[in-house]
Amino acid sequence: MSYYGTPGTPLVTAVGTGTPPPVPIQQPQQLFRYGEQSLWSSQFFGTAAIADSVNRLFTTQIGQVGGGFTRVMTIGETNLKEGGAIPSGVAYDVFGISAHVIACSAATDVTDTDYDNTINTVGLIGNLVNILNNGVLSWDFTQTQVDIAPISLIGSGGGAFGPLAAVGAGAQTNAGHLTNGPGSIWMYRKHPVALPGSATFSIILRFGNRAAAIATYGMVVKVSLMGYYKNIIEIG
Numbered sequence: 001m002s003y004y005g006t007p008g009t010p011l012v013t014a015v016g017t018g019t020p021p022p023v024p025i026q027q028p029q030q031l032f033r034y035g036e037q038s039l040w041s042s043q044f045f046g047t048a049a050i051a052d053s054v055n056r057l058f059t060t061q062i063g064q065v066g067g068g069f070t071r072v073m074t075i076g077e078t079n080l081k082e083g084g085a086i087p088s089g090v091a092y093d094v095f096g097i098s099a100h101v102i103a104c105s106a107a108t109d110v111t112d113t114d115y116d117n118t119i120n121t122v123g124l125i126g127n128l129v130n131i132l133n134n135g136v137l138s139w140d141f142t143q144t145q146v147d148i149a150p151i152s153l154i155g156s157g158g159g160a161f162g163p164l165a166a167v168g169a170g171a172q173t174n175a176g177h178l179t180n181g182p183g184s185i186w187m188y189r190k191h192p193v194a195l196p197g198s199a200t201f202s203i204i205l206r207f208g209n210r211a212a213a214i215a216t217y218g219m220v221v222k223v224s225l226m227g228y229y230k231n232i233i234e235i236g
Contacts (some may be wrong), residue, residue: 037088038222042077044068046097047218050130051211056140057203059083063169070109077222086229089197097187097225099137099154101128104218106137112217123216129166134211138204139193146202151221154187192227 033197041057044067060066061080062073067076086092103117103124119128135151149153195201203223 006075011014015043028119034230036077036093036226036228036229037092038220038224038226039150040079040202040221041074043067044104044109045214045219045221046109047214049213049215050134050207051213053207053211055205057205057221059202068109071111076115077220078125082202084197084202086195086197090229091197092125092227092229093192094193094195094225094227095188095192097137097148097154098224099135099151100222101131101151102220103127104220107216107218109218114163114167115220126212127214127217130212130214131219134207135186135221136206136208137204137223140202142200148203151205158174175206195227 039058041060043055043057047066048213055068057067058078060073060078061083062075062078064083065072066075066083067077067147067171071212081087101119103116104115105117106113117124119125132150132152137154139146139148170186205221205223
């Protein structure tokens with residue numbers, strides 16, 4: 001039986017299932033929108049000592065100077081709209097993290113510095129291995145710090161290996177090879193890190209006291225967060 005004209009009661013019932021639950025009269029006032037988004041930030045290292053250094057990422061927004069750079073950060077370095085904050089203040093759950101090591105064409109962040117260097121020389125491979133072997137990432141939530149992992153264990157960089165051709169007289173014919181391509185995402189796949197929309201955070205890149213100085217070329221470490229967000233949309 002159906003009851004016509006009764007508020008909150010459907011006019012049609014499903015055959016063989018009885019009367020379905022009443023439908024509320026009041027319309028929902030908000031909807032939840034979910035999506036995936038990546039956030040990234042970069043740290044520049046010139047030709048200088050990095051041992052025992054502490055460097056903060058995700059503190060400088062696009063269009064501002066920071067992270068070891070002397071020129072403003074562009075979209076290639078970060079996509080933060082506000083330093084230390086999730087864009088639009090939405091809740092953000094991190095299910096993956098990567099650290100990518102980039103070789104610069106100059107020792108300092110000047111106008112003609114770019115990222116087109118292939119890491120295939122003794123000096124650049126040494127810089128890469130130095131960062132991979134000595135760098136550690138940690139979360140920084142104002143008063144609480146939580147270690148994440150050494151860079152060597154985080155995706156987007158497999159390390160350097162193999163023989164390298166000698167230079168000059170008697171040079172070897174064997175060419176060296178290197179892998180520094182995208183790595184698999186493994187951090188936080190089972191237990192994502194929840195960042196509330198109101199949270200202030202940064203990621204610290206630290207080096208032990210056995211890290212060598214960056215030599216000859218500048219280097220950049222770009223850290224990316226892969227995650228999903230929940231946004232509340234007011235509709236009434």
